[in-house]
Amino acid sequence: QVQLVESGGGLAPAGGSLRLSCTATGRTFSTNTMGWFRQAPGKEREFVAALSGRSTYYADSVKGRFTISGDNAKNTAYLQMNSLKPEDTAVYSCAAGLSGRTTYANWYGYNYRGRGTQVTVSS
Numbered sequence: 001q002v003q004l005v006e007s008g009g010g011l012a013p014a015g016g017s018l019r020l021s022c023t024a025t026g027r028t029f030s031t032n033t034m035g036w037f038r039q040a041p042g043k044e045r046e047f048v049a050a051l052s053g054r055s056t057y058y059a060d061s062v063k064g065r066f067t068i069s070g071d072n073a074k075n076t077a078y079l080q081m082n083s084l085k086p087e088d089t090a091v092y093s094c095a096a097g098l099s100g101r102t103t104y105a106n107w108y109g110y111n112y113r114g115r116g117t118q119v120t121v122s123s
Contacts, residue, residue: 002026002112004094009117012084016121020079022094022114033098034077036068037107038090038119048092050104051077057104062088084121091116 008020022034035050049068050057056068067080077094095110102109 004112004114006094006114006117009119011120014123016084017082020092022077024075024096034096035104036079036094038092040090045107047105086121086123089121092119
């Protein structure tokens with residue numbers, strides 16, 4: 001079993017930065033692909049970014065502002081968020097262990113999912 005714990009959320013001003021972390025514990029050999037998703041109040045959860053090996057993928061809304069990276073030694077994935085906008089306000093959750101039959105942008109395609117951390121961007 002794998003547990004994912006997110007951290008690093010909080011309050012930031014528009015134009016500011018935050019770095020989220022997602023640490024995996026347990027059977028981490030199964031976390032080959034990791035993704036970040038977010039859900040704003042009253043909206044559906046949406047894909048933000050994914051890391052698979054050396055490949056990275058981003059939603060158009062965050063491309064050029066967010067960067068996903070990983071530290072295998074620490075079993076941790078990061079999401080560096082720069083130039084934050086009020087519309088980035090959401091609960092950010094990480095996911096790991098993508099099924100081979102689905103896309104990295106599918107939340108339910110991951111075997112393990114975290115509970116999320118709140119990010120609030122003030123205008």
